[in-house]
Amino acid sequence: MTLDDVLARRRVVMPGMRLAYREPLRIVSGEGVWLTDAGGDRYLDAYNNVAHVGHGRPEVVEAIARQAAVLNTNTRYLVDGVVAYAERIARLLPDPLEVVWFANSGSEANDLAWRIARTVTEREGMIVTRNAYHGSTHLTMATSPEELGHDRLPPWVATIGPPVAGSEPGVEAAVARLAAAGHLPAALACDTVFSSDGIFEPPAGWLAAAAGEVRTAGGLFVADEVQAGFGRVGPRLWGFAGHGVVPDIVTLGKPMGNGHPLAAVVTTRRIADAFRADGYYFSTFAGNPVAAAAGMAVLDVMEGDGLPARASRVGALLHRELAGRHPSIREVRGPGSFVGVDLGTGRLAQEVMEGMRARRVLVGRTGGGGEVLKIRPPLVFGEEHAGLLLAAFDGALGDQTSGSGSSSSV
């Protein structure tokens, strides 16, 4: 079967879902930081944060296989491993965050978090960052200007930011705009590393100030850790850690099960009790024992291999090597191994991304104009891989800035 055959057949699957790259990748296997395509070519994966502890990581595969053979069921029954995993997640978060709901995706986790915030505050308004993306359910899409577009945001959504250095959060002004539309804020919800806004670590004091402002206005502070969480911003486990604030609700997702569908909402006893008094949530699949086993294995590997520290070390190397490497680089941003390279224009970022793909290194791009290269590798990415990435980056950027303009040479 040729690539064209697969593309033709793919017409029946997920229409409208963009494939990565002009010439899509037909992937057949993965191992560690490597993906292999149907032609046998290997690609260095510097983009897929979901394969957190590495593609096909044996400990996680083994945990999934073992538990799937023994038992997979739902949370209407007690299963010790599920309780133990929830306790472990709660222990990784600061007090008073102690109650865990499981979900099957970041979208579901955020949808539930928004529902909890709205139920316990008895309000509808949501404040998000300017180019936020929080999920593809009806409710989370309504708070995702990145994909929905600003002109289609409902009147109960107000935006703030982006949180560039020296800026004020601007939550008070957003509260005023909501009030003008007849709404009170249920919550400020934001990534703790502003991903789709262009990969910004919040400036010192920004998150605490933003949380304080929304709480003063009677709303909750929801930290979306779906991308930033689980050590990517190492050595810290969480994007909000070290920012002087404990969120009211934290949502977790992507890397949590190393690709096995698994996500969670973590909140306080007080908020959980207020929600359960008036809100309903059940999910047939969420919190199943196989997902819990996958999640437990991910944490074991993360701790055993010291991956948050590695994310810090390798990320620092990438920062150091990229900053000032080329006149086209406007800025290198982001904590740990969550690295944004602002190339100024979406066109240039697109061509560099394609040029790196031609050199068999996978990165993405983001930001309001798609102008920021997004380097977000599995946490097992090491110094030796960083060297390969930098060489591909140099080649791809050189193609674009040396006058040839070709992105297809290797």
Next chain:
Amino acid sequence: MTLDDVLARRRVVMPGMRLAYREPLRIVSGEGVWLTDAGGDRYLDAYNNVAHVGHGRPEVVEAIARQAAVLNTNTRYLVDGVVAYAERIARLLPDPLEVVWFANSGSEANDLAWRIARTVTEREGMIVTRNAYHGSTHLTMATSPEELGHDRLPPWVATIGPPVAGSEPGVEAAVARLAAAGHLPAALACDTVFSSDGIFEPPAGWLAAAAGEVRTAGGLFVADEVQAGFGRVGPRLWGFAGHGVVPDIVTLGKPMGNGHPLAAVVTTRRIADAFRADGYYFSTFAGNPVAAAAGMAVLDVMEGDGLPARASRVGALLHRELAGRHPSIREVRGPGSFVGVDLGTGRLAQEVMEGMRARRVLVGRTGGGGEVLKIRPPLVFGEEHAGLLLAAFDGALGDQTSGSGSSSSV
């Protein structure tokens, strides 16, 4: 660890999520139609439709383990097995249903289906059945009077039914009620076996008439096959099959991956094109190759073991044996192995369910007043298991109707 210890520890997990039974079950393993608890007692599972081809089914476990070791990634890349699985799903549904979106849960699938219907019709109104349950996202919960309560339904939701024999669908009247609230119908969405309404197979002509009425009013007909689909109503594969109607959108879930999180929305090319022009959907986990491998293995086993025919045969046996078995039985309803036993009162159904649990047979209950025993076993349930179920039913019902009232004797 004692049951009390687990219950105390469970305070951190999924608060407000009801556990099954007064004395919750602490399950440690499953095999075929059997679940085993921490004390080593085996329970006959006549309730969990998710373990469609049997708990711990080796072919499915093997498929998951094999694919997880080779590759798990997202739909931004082409993966042949995902395309092949989508094609197979599309082939199982009648033309012109041919386009498949994957999701991670029935809630996500319904949320997306509602979004598609609303986007392509440019309308907001939804019509559902009186005691419907369609999911726990914000949007699907708004159309789930079973859990939300009728007094909290938004003005863009109108209800019909229940579809008892001889009744009219009443869609036109629901359209009129929506119009009075300022809304036009985007869709009628309903189970094709009305589950939470009390397990009713739609009377002959009901589904076609209902679909005709909503289409005349400019809306779509969405068939929620999350519970009924994949051969439970055997020998048919789908609840709507044989009812003289092809839905505009079909949603699939629970049994699809035998417990692995997997769900889907299937629709026509025309509707898919209209949605993609204006709507966005992406899911990191949905359509991953491991889920596709699980789904493919489920279909292989279903076909290899002739499970839809077995569901028909065993279901017919249960119907035959239950109908008129005891004066407390008002009616035995439902197609295939989706059997409802109307016991008239929620109290009696509750006590019989608990009494059967004491005899180590698991069933559920449903209906507006919880008055209907819900027998919905894995499809590998056989005649020998039906005999065990009937004996437990007789014992539990006898306890309640012989004057002793005890539900704990075995």
